Amino acid sequence: MRSLIMSASTRVRLLRGSGVLLILLGIVHLAATSHIAALIRHSASPAAADQLTPPMLLNHILVGLLLFPLGFLTVYAAPSSAAGLAWAQAIVRTTALTVATLPVTLLALMGVRYFDAPLFVLGAALVVAAATTLLVAAFSRSRGKNGTTGPDATNA
Numbered sequence: 001m002r003s004l005i006m007s008a009s010t011r012v013r014l015l016r017g018s019g020v021l022l023i024l025l026g027i028v029h030l031a032a033t034s035h036i037a038a039l040i041r042h043s044a045s046p047a048a049a050d051q052l053t054p055p056m057l058l059n060h061i062l063v064g065l066l067l068f069p070l071g072f073l074t075v076y077a078a079p080s081s082a083a084g085l086a087w088a089q090a091i092v093r094t095t096a097l098t099v100a101t102l103p104v105t106l107l108a109l110m111g112v113r114y115f116d117a118p119l120f121v122l123g124a125a126l127v128v129a130a131a132t133t134l135l136v137a138a139f140s141r142s143r144g145k146n147g148t149t150g151p152d153a154t155n156a
Contacts, residue, residue, distance in 0.1 A: 004136060004139070004140035004141070005140060005141045005142075005143050006137075006140050006141075006142070006143060007142065007143050008082040008083065008142035008143070009082075010137075011078070011081070011082040011137050011140060011142055012078045012079050012082045014133050014136065014137035015074060015075070015077070015078035015081060015082070015092055015134070015137045015138065016074075016075045016078045017133060018074055018096075018099075018130050018133045018134040018137065019070075019071040019072065019073070019074030019075035019076075019078065020071065020075065021071070021126050021129055021130035021133070022067050022070050022071030022074060022095075022099070022130055023067065023068055023071035023072070024071075024126055025067050025071075025123060025126040025127060025130065026063075026064045026065065026066075026067030026068045026071065027064075028119060028122055028123050028126060029060060029063055029064035029067060029123065030060070030061065030064035030065075031119065032060065032119040032120075032123065033056075033057060033060040033061060033064065035119060036056060036060065037053055037056065037057060040052050040053050040056060041053070070095060073091055073095070074091070074092055074095050074134070077091040077092050078092070081138070082142050083142070084142065089138070092134065092137070092138040093138045093139065095134060095138070096131070096134035096135050096137075096138035096139070097135075099127065099130050099131045099134055100131040100134070100135055102127045102131060103124070103127050103128050103131055106124060106127065
């Protein structure tokens with residue numbers, strides 16, 4: 001199987017950029033929480049809203065907050081992953097595969113009916129951008145200054 005070869009510095013930038021996108025996605029997720037709570041209150045009976053709002057709030061707050069350490073770990077592991085260290089590659093590759101399932105799952109479970117909501121579109125765009133960038137950077141090989149590839153091919 002052939003893999004993409006790029007400089008270690010490019011891999012680090014792409015991985016760090018992906019981590020920042022995940023952090024931004026967490027911010028968007030948390031910002032959307034109050035909008036969704038208001039939508040529930042206006043679209044459902046008071047009794048139904050009382051039942052629907054707490055689990056939605058729990059879900060949105062939990063997922064939004066968990067995106068912060070996921071993004072931070074990706075940023076933190078980026079240089080070590082580009083250098084070929086196994087622990088860092090495990091982090092960025094696991095994150096990449098997990099995030100890559102999100103756009104497919106989102107579309108399969110939700111369809112396109114929510115794509116008229118600006119925060120939903122922004123969140124979906126951030127997920128697709130992060131997933132694509134993560135997959136490319138996490139599974140490529142580094143090329144060092146001397147043109148070699150592999151774990152010892154760093155630009156340091």
